Amino acid sequence: MVIEENVPSIFTWFPSAFLEWGMAVCVFFLLLGFLGMLFSSLRIGPGNAFRLVKKTARQTLADVFAVSGKRVGALGMLTFKEALRRKVVVVFIIFVLIVLFAGMFLDPTSPHPAQLYVSFIFNTTAYLTIVLMLLLTAFSLPADFQKKTIHTIVTKPVRISEVVLGRIFGFALLGTALLVPMGLVSYGFVIRGQAHTHTVQEELRLDDKNPLLERGQTTTARDHSHKIVFDKENRVPYLTPNRDHTHEIRMTERPDGSRHFELGPPIEMYRARVVQYGDIGYLDQRGIVSEKGVNVGDEWEYRSFIAGNTDAAFIWQFDNITPSALVDGALQFEFTQEVFRTHKGQIARQVIGGFYIRNPETGLMLEVEIFQSNESGKSVFRVPRMINISADKMNLKSGHRNPNGTSASRASAVAVKIARQGGELTSYPPEEQLNVGGASRAEFDLFADFVAPESSQFDAQGREIKRKNVMEVWVKCLERGQYFGAAKPDMYLRHRDAPFAWNFFKGYLGIWFQMLLVTIYGVVFSTFLSTPVTVLATLFMTLGGRFHQFMAMMGAGDVEGGGPMEAAIRLFRQENMTIDLNMNSYEVIVSKMLDTVFQAFVLFLSYLVPAFSRFDTSEYVSQGFNISFDMVLMNFCTVAGYAVPLYILGYLCLKCREIER
Amino acid sequence: MSEVVVETRNLTKIYRDFWGRRKVHALKSLDLEINRGEIFGLLGPNGSGKTTTIKLLLGLLFPSEGEALIFGRNASDVRRNERIGYLPEESYLYRFLTAEEILDFYGKLFHIPAAVRRQRANDLIEMVGLGYAKKRQLKEYSKGMVRRVGLAQALINDPEVVILDEPTSGLDPIGTRDMKDLILDLKRQGKTVLMCSHLLADVQDVCDRIGILFQGELKEIGRVDSLLTVKDTTDIQTTTLPDAAVEEIREVVKKYGGEVKSVGNTRTTLEDLFLRIVEESRLHPGRRAHGAGNAVSVPSEEGTAASADPSNGG
Structure with missing residues (x-):
């Protein structure tokens, strides 16, 4: 599983986003001013209406910016105190109770326990906080109006803007005060909940198929055990991964020759992988650059496929490849691929592929590794800085041959590698398929030989994009009649992991952003709506935000089958979505026109409704990917982008409302 | 000439429904001036427009026509509120706060420094006689106690103009007397007081001038003593007299063409x-x-x- 979204740099994103935001906000307030003028004209005439709108605009500008921090603080603390004295802490107690009893209903046999625990805890926190904020904000200002407590506020030197801001600040403070202990409890729950270790249950015995390996078994803990693999050649023990983790294993050899293995706590269970994505390109079967690969019949064209044993290849171009990307002296690429078989072949055997690096400017290319993949597998490739093709395990000229022609050291390396991943190598690829590299030198420096200091590329509009420190990564399928499928995010360069606790915190920031947005919407709606309507409106925004992408697509007219009217016509005529409608038909023309109006409305709505799902970064944490600082900043800017116009809108709604009525 | 601190010009309020249709003409072209240092009472039966006038002055309602000014500024200028104290009809206070907390909160809204705020809150709590209950939440208070806290919050900023909406509502006779004493005390401090009430005795006891509203129109305005003076009667009070003396007085009155309407002991209230x-x-x-x-x-x-x-x- 990979995270599909490629987060752009904040510096790339911000200028265009700011421009779009500015335009949307201007249009929104101009529209608001126009509507205000229209309704006022009906009551007091156009001249007076114009003067009123002008005066309101002037006052708004003055009030929105001239805000007293002390008063906002006082109002915020009042809100905070009010909620506390209304026993909001009960929510935290409910949360703790849920966490305490979570072990009773979380599946102990889950193959991904860390993902399960993290997803569970993030969802619980998010739902509890969001529902709480939704209700609190919906009841707050309307209750103030109902009980007329607001009379004693607005008759003090308090601006309406301070009332709105005070409420938002108070609830934000409350939400934060709840989220902090929730976060600490959650972190403890996630870490402690999976803490375990094993001991060696089975003494290690020689592998029947590979004399270089010994195998054993750990005891069962938390419904799983691990296999112990001992590489006799290098005298290194490994533990096969299970349930997304492994354990540190230390071996001590006693004078009598016996070995003692000691296992540590789980490792690699909670990770925050810092990954860098590259741009993907394709070569077709003749080795010609292609826009995409082959479609093997999937309706979902997420992954494109390349044919095996041809010139077809995936090419990822990575930039900014510098020594800072080295982890333990090597570049680490992780590749998730899908295999499509056109013939069964040896179903127990995995399909063979090749991983290569290439300098895009000089064309120098090196085969790094021949790997095997099952139907949907994940491979890890390490590219050391200094590559010595005559000495390392990739030496293809070794005289030691397996019966099928593969070098012995190569074979053992592949076997060990696959054993570490929990698999088993049942046969070896033929030598001629492995010999794809073709480099004549013996030693290479990764950065000097395979990274181009500068490389140009042309985008779809024909503009030249210059990039620095670029390296290409190629993947080929080496078996005739079989296909590899991949998408852009399937290959990434893995940098040094970020601390999991820090990533967990950033994941919680995502909930905090969502909580803030719900709070802001709730407060703004409550300035002019009653409590039940505020609840509904905020709920609509929150749920609608989950379908933001669909709304944006609908607004842009990108949904297959058209808008609701066109869909209705298709339903009645029993015409499926792919058939073009007869444009000369009267009802189709009318339906298209109505759909256009509807689309404009949905497009407008899509600007009002924030894409809530983009703030939900729990998937990053549960899948073990680092939430980049760029992403946090982007989310922060997005929240601020909604907060500012909503705050002004809330101010205007309250300002134009008679407090007494 | 005294300074006008509260002023309404052609102040009109028409309540409309959602569709803009006229429902109630609550206030009709009210012109009013209240001078610095005087106690002005707005009188009238229920629905006469007293509270509407006050709410228009405070910006809680928007005028349909005309202007409502305090210190020459309308309600959109919140800076004027720094010099205004307001006690609403019902003390609309946050019941989850204690008396101390509520005064501290309102004090913060005026940017009063913490030390001054604390001192003033203590003084006001003592003044309204709630020192014994200052740590209790308002939800535990009786109506009269809440009213007293309401008064204290209205005075937290030491205002120049105090607007009291039915100030004695919900108070027992002692509280009522205290409130009236306090209003007179405010006048002595040079503050301007605008109060509205339908309890005529309260208004009579403390107000310098009154305005009488009826169905949104100002029917009478003037000084209390001149408005209440009955010009065709003379009132003489003495210590208790024997019957003979009373008869003699009757004769004297008759001699001067007058008529004794009643003789008896003065009745207290x-x-x-x-x-x-x-x-x-x-x-x-x-x-x-x-x-x-x-x-x-x-x-x-x-x-x-x-x-x-x-x-x-x-």
Whole structure:
């Protein structure tokens, strides 16, 4: 599983986003001013209406910016105190109770326990906080109006803007005060909940198929055990991964020759992988650059496929490849691929592929590794800085041959590698398929030989994009009649992991952003709506935000089958979505026109409704990917982008409302 | 010429429904001026527009026409509120706060420094007689106690103009008397007080000038003493006289063409009687009070008769 979204740099994103935001906000307030003028004209005439709108605009500008921090603080603390004295802490107690009893209903046999625990805890926190904020904000200002407590506020030197801001600040403070202990409890729950270790249950015995390996078994803990693999050649023990983790294993050899293995706590269970994505390109079967690969019949064209044993290849171009990307002296690429078989072949055997690096400017290319993949597998490739093709395990000229022609050291390396991943190598690829590299030198420096200091590329509009420190990564399928499928995010360069606790915190920031947005919407709606309507409106925004992408697509007219009217016509005529409608038909023309109006409305709505799902970064944490600082900043800017116009809108709604009525 | 601090010009309020249709004409072209340092009372039956006037002045309602100004500024200028204290009809306060907290909160809204805020809050709590309950949440208070806290919050900023909407509503007679004393005290401090009430006795006791509203229109305005003076009668109060003296006075009055309309003992008010009994009970706990029928009159500073307890000397 990979995270599909490629987060752009904040510096790339911000200028265009700011421009779009500015335009949307201007249009929104101009529209608001126009509507205000229209309704006022009906009551007091156009001249007076114009003067009123002008005066309101002037006052708004003055009030929105001239805000007293002390008063906002006082109002915020009042809100905070009010909620506390209304026993909001009960929510935290409910949360703790849920966490305490979570072990009773979380599946102990889950193959991904860390993902399960993290997803569970993030969802619980998010739902509890969001529902709480939704209700609190919906009841707050309307209750103030109902009980007329607001009379004693607005008759003090308090601006309406301070009332709105005070409420938002108070609830934000409350939400934060709840989220902090929730976060600490959650972190403890996630870490402690999976803490375990094993001991060696089975003494290690020689592998029947590979004399270089010994195998054993750990005891069962938390419904799983691990296999112990001992590489006799290098005298290194490994533990096969299970349930997304492994354990540190230390071996001590006693004078009598016996070995003692000691296992540590789980490792690699909670990770925050810092990954860098590259741009993907394709070569077709003749080795010609292609826009995409082959479609093997999937309706979902997420992954494109390349044919095996041809010139077809995936090419990822990575930039900014510098020594800072080295982890333990090597570049680490992780590749998730899908295999499509056109013939069964040896179903127990995995399909063979090749991983290569290439300098895009000089064309120098090196085969790094021949790997095997099952139907949907994940491979890890390490590219050391200094590559010595005559000495390392990739030496293809070794005289030691397996019966099928593969070098012995190569074979053992592949076997060990696959054993570490929990698999088993049942046969070896033929030598001629492995010999794809073709480099004549013996030693290479990764950065000097395979990274181009500068490389140009042309985008779809024909503009030249210059990039620095670029390296290409190629993947080929080496078996005739079989296909590899991949998408852009399937290959990434893995940098040094970020601390999991820090990533967990950033994941919680995502909930905090969502909580803030719900709070802001709730407060703004409550300035002019009653409590039940505020609840509904905020709920609509929150749920609608989950379908933001669909709304944006609908607004842009990108949904297959058209808008609701066109869909209705298709339903009645029993015409499926792919058939073009007869444009000369009267009802189709009318339906298209109505759909256009509807689309404009949905497009407008899509600007009002924030894409809530983009703030939900729990998937990053549960899948073990680092939430980049760029992403946090982007989310922060997005929240601020909604907060500012909503705050002004809330101010205007309250300002134009008679407090007494 | 005295400075006008509260002013309405052609102030009109029409309540409309959602569709803009006229429902109630609550206030009709009210022109009013209240000078610095005076106590002005707005009188009128329920629905006459008293509270509407106050809410228009405070910006809680928007005028349909005209202007409502305090210190020459309309409600959109919140800076003027720094010099205004407002006690609403019902004390609309946050019931989850204690008296101390609520005064501290309102003090913060005026940017009063913390030390001053604390001192002023303590003084006000003592002034309204709630020192014993200042740590209790308002939800535990009686209506009268909440009203007292409401008054304290109205004075937290030491305002120049105090607007009181039905100030004695919900108060017991002692509280009512205290409130009236306080209003008079505010006047002595040079503050301007605008109050509205339908309790005529309250208004009469404290107001310098009154305006009488009826169905949204100002029917009468002027000084209380001149408005209440009955020009065709003469009131003479003396200590108790023998019957012969009374007869003699009748003759004298007749001689000058007048007519004695009634002769008898001066009647005290129920409020005075109640306060006297409470005071006596406080001084002599456990003893039955004997206030009824023992009232005597004493000359007040202004020369008018006022009732007093016999024990105070008559």
